[in-house]
Amino acid sequence: MSTTATSPRPTDNRTETSGLVAAMAAYAHAPLGGLSPQVSELTRRTLVDTVGVAVAARNEAPVRILETTLGALPDGPATVWYSGERTDAATAALLNGTAGHALDFDDVTDVAMGHPSVVLWPAIVAAGQQTGASGQAMLDAYVVGFVVHAAVARAMDVPAHYSTGWHSTATIGILGATAGVARLSGLSDDATRRAIGLAASMAGGSRQNFGTMTKPLHPGLAARDAIFAVRLAGQNFTADTEELDSPLGYFSRFAPGADVAAALTALSGTDAFTESGINVKKYPCCYNTHRTADASLHLRARDHIDPAAISRIHVVLEPLGFEPLIHHRPWTGLQGKFSVEYVIAAAMLDGAVNLASFTDEAVQRPEAQALIEKITYGVAETPPFGPQEWEYAYSALEVETTDGVIHRFRTDVPRGDTRAPLTIEELDAKFADCLAFGGQGWDVATLREELWSVESASRVELAAMCPDAASAATPAER
Structure with missing residues (x-):
């Protein structure tokens, strides 16, 4: 039987x-x-999706x-995606990383x-954009960064x-991003080692802040710090070049007994990219709610509940x-994103789970709060119904109606998962919805x-993001 652990269990591997x-x-x-064509398309999919969800968050409070x-x-060549303004690379990375995670609609x-x-x-x-890199160079850097990210994981x-209590998006993500940025920046081998040592010392992010504005700040800080x-x-700032696997280093702090040999094996070619897979979210909430959202929507439609x-x-x-689903009685939109109870309530009440589901008003409506009170939950190694085997995760949902009928449905693989990917048309529809939600008036x-043709660009200007009159307004005026 599979478990939720997606990486090998660690062993005492200090000699290696x-x-x-x-x-x-x-x-x-x-x-x-x-x-390969497969890797190229997957990489461009992630770019389209990440820019889209960042633009959608333009008016969100943390942004x-x-x-x-x-x-x-500060002045600079890097684009702030949701406004079209230009600034220096570190500031753009901070703003775009925070915006990209503000709606919890980004990939997993x-x-x-x-x-x-x-x-x-x-x-x-x-x-x-700071170095004038080509689009293809950026795609290559993304794959390198993802492989390093996956190798560390x-x-x-990881469970x-x-x-x-660590937010792995930030604690692991900063290392992959540093590798990708080092590639684009043309660092020497020795400087890259020092950059990784520096990044490992900057790694952080607490899961206690899930459901607050600090959670989306974590990836923004990680991107900036990379x-x-x-x-x-690059300026000869020193750092320990064996920081990750030394007695007082990264793994000793974050993952004692880590199997570093597994990381070394992953650091070749692009196999770790395709094997690990990327799940593009269909719903703007914690990915651990997506199976339940699918099951809820399926039951509601199938059985006309x-x-x-x-x-x-x-x-x-x-x-x-x-x-990650720490809010069992949510009261804000952000808390609702980390509440399986609210996601069920939204699906049952509205027949949809979308960006509009996660406003404070939507979560606080009396009918949602009343339905939440009727929901109980549990965990089990063996699912209560359906096949005993499962991979990664499952959600088994049971709804009893006042006529005594019990409705059941189980979802193991949610839509958008790498095993059940969104179609290009669905991804483009999500992108258009995100831009409309951001209210920017983009073309x-x-x-x-x-974005889709980025591999052919000699420089990535993101010219289509030139600000219009709305984006020229100050934050206070938006």
């Missing part, structure tokens, strides 16, 4: 742990031999407050239990790391399935085409 930083630095600059706090932005990889692209793309695009007991680490290393006739709902997830078709 030397040289990981060196291997990561070498991989960061290794030729990839050209991306507005962060922008107001920063004040007048199971191997790291986190969101890779929201750290990688803000750092890589900003650094690439494969060495760790244990996550359970301890650029900062590369800049410092009237929400007013529901007497009881019970949902069972795999062990650790509720680790959707032009921006979409610029």
Whole structure:
């Protein structure tokens, strides 16, 4: 039977742990031999999706407050995606990374239990615009960054790391982003090792802040710090070049007993990219709710369930399935994104789970709060119905109506998962919805085409993001 752990269980492997930083630095600059059509398309999918969800968050409170706090932005060549303004690379990475995660609508990889692209793309695009890199160079840097990200995750007991309270999106993501930015910036091998040592010391992010504005700040800080680490290393700033696997280093802090040999094995070619997979979200909430959202919507449509006739709902997830779902009685939109109870309520009441589902008003409506009170939950290694076998996770949903009928449905693979990907048409529809939600008035078709064809660009200007009159307003005026 499968479990939720997606990486090998760690062993005491200290005799084989030397040289990981060196291997990561070498991989960061290794030729990839050209991306296969499959890898190229997957990479461009992540770019389109990440930019879209960042633009959608243009008016979200964490983005507005962060922008107001920063004040007048320094000049530079890097684009702030949701406004079209130009600033320096580190600031653009901070703003775009925070915006990209503000709606919790960005992609996920199971191997790291986190969101890779929201750290990688803000750092890589900003650094690439700073250095004048081509679109193909940025795609290559993304793949390198993702492989390093996945390699670190494969060495760790990620569920244990996550359970301890670390936000793996940031703690692991900063290392992958640093490798990708180092590649674009042309650092020497020694400087890249120092950049990784610096980044490992900057890694952080607490899961206790899930459901607050601080959660989306985590990837913004990680993207910014990846650029900062590369800049410092390029100026001969020193750092321990064996930081990851030394007695007082990264793995000793975050993943004692890490299997570094597994990371070393992953650092070749692009296999780790295709094997790990990337799940593109269909719903703007924690990925651990997506199976339940699918099951809820399926039951509602299949059995024509009237929400007013529901007497009881019970949902069972795999062990650790509720680790990020810490808000069982949510009251704000942000809390609702980390509440399986609210996601069920929204699906049953509205027949949809979308961006409009996660306003404070939507969560606080009396009918949603009343339905939440009827929901109980549990965890089980063996699902209560359906096949005993499962991979990664499952959601078994049971709804009892006032006529005594019990309705059941189970989802193991949600739509948008790498095993059940969104179609190009669905991804483009999500992109258009995101831009419309951001209220910016973009030329959707032009921006979409610029992002999809990025591999042919000699420089990535993101010209379609030139600000219009609305984007020229100050944060206070928006």
